[in-house]
Amino acid sequence: MAHQADAKKSLDERGYTGALIRGDNPLKLFEKAVRDRIVDSYYWKEQCFGLNAATLLDRAVELTFIGGTYGVAQKPTPFLCLAFKLLQLTPDKEIILFYLEQEEYKYLRALAAFYIRLAWEKDADVYTTLEPYLSDSRKLKRRIREGWALTHVDEFIDDLLLKNRVCATTLPKLNPRLFLEDEDRLEPRVSALGEELEELDHDDERDSASDGEVEELPNGHANGDGRPGSDGEVVSDEEMDGD
């Protein structure tokens, strides 16, 4: 559909004829209360009018924090407003992937990840696209209801994949990874630690083999495995490829 600067039609729920996400208006992914707060906010009214994918990029690189709504009056963050705008625009997959791949702007990456989690319907795609960024350890500033919090890109993506509610929105249902692995739709996750993890595993086995009966390792162990090493080895070869 031609790009309409006003995009009022998508806010009107009656005659919506645009892209559908999960069979419904994309804006319905946000709750009514949150939608109202966004549309009434100054940021939305001033900055988010008539954006297209390119100008949205300009706004997104100016972001300085993530978050949902904050304060007594549930004021929405610019992050949330831009995510709402993305839902309104429903840009192509390539554009979103381009946003996600930008190394330089971490908040843009966070925005794209949020959009992917909300909008993409194939679970396997969501996992395969977002999991590589679990190795991005940059800091993110997060605005919570009263004050600020520090989080990291990988923590944020982990939350997106596991939690029910992030940034004032209830995330749509995503099948858990184990379920997808059992159905063979996904490969087990290869952690970014990779070789280091294998080393740790080997250390673990060596230790426990020498100790013999002592199988329970203290909690402080970095690997955190309490299992006997031999079991771990067998299982890890089959299911957790180098995990």
Added chain:
Amino acid sequence: MPPLSSRMTKNRPQPIRYRPGKAEVQDEVSEDEESESSEDEAAREEVAPRAPQPKATSFPSKKLAVDLSKADQQTSAAPKPVPKKQDDDLEGFVTASESSEEEAGGSSDEKGGESSEEEEESSDDEPKKPMLRPTFISKAKRAQQAQPQRSTEDEAAEMERKRKEKADEMLQAQLERDAANRAAGRKAWDDDADINPEDQVDDTDGIDPEAERAAWKLRELKRVRRDRLAIEEKEKEREEIERRRNMTAEEREAEDKVYIDAQNEEREGKGQMGFMQKYHHKGAFFVGDDEQDEEVKKVMNRDLAGARYVDESGDKGVLPEYMRIRDMTKLGKKGRTKYKDLKAEDTGRWGTDLGKKRRDYDGLDDRFRPDERGGGEREQTGANAQPVGERRRREDDGYRDRDDKRARYD
């Protein structure tokens, strides 16, 4: 001889006061008038063809140095007050500040009376003399006012200049503020002007790469561990299911027995529910988290049924029926209904009808159903469904013979 007076009063006829808008008509003037008023008469007669002039006025009624008929052509020696733009509609009135130069003339007007008008007014009389607003200025202040004031024209120009300057200043301040805001990177929509910078969290990367990498490693390892634990849980469940399937029936029963006995043991320690004790269910949610505190676990497993209040009297079964209520606060209140509790008042047939065979008379009205075969139980409730039986004696009613009509308190 009494003076002939048409007015029937001994008062002397006063000169008629000026009433604006009223045509002056005076009766014949008596001879007792003072000579002072004769001048007024003369003045009056002079201007008789015009509208009757007020008696008490500072307007010169005598011969004027200036000819009023040539009013427009006159130019006065005294400085004319420039009517200000906003005083267009009040042009006739001159405020105290403007008319200060005429004050001297004005005051003398009032004092001098009519007789001296002509001498003193000629100097400052103008064709269009604005009406003076009579403001009293004390002697001291009068001395101050005597100084020549700047012309009001200059004053107006001065005011303009001042206003322009102020506007310029304000504009300058606004521009500076905008520049400062832009420099600080604050956006127009962002009214979080009072973000405390100390509260804000620092999100610059690369401050301590080693520490950051270590932190990331820790997080990643935790995630990996969490995944592995989840896999293990699932494995354990599957194993358990397999194991039970492979056991024979007797083994299963043996295991179940053990489990149930353990449960009963737990329950033994707890007390029994009394008669009509208030029932509290601890809730079906938030059960059995492994991460619960010890205290929380204790609280969740406490004995609800066996709990007794300190001052509770015990079994309600010994009380009369009137007092058998759950909530003792409702006892004795006027208008208390016979409602006991939901269970007693329930008229539903919870599951009693399931599995019964269909009968011919199933959909029929109560009136047409056959009698119960064999004098069965009263399945049908309702006051009229039962035959009249013997009158139920209520316990607390007192057992009276039918002869006595009232209770005796002998």
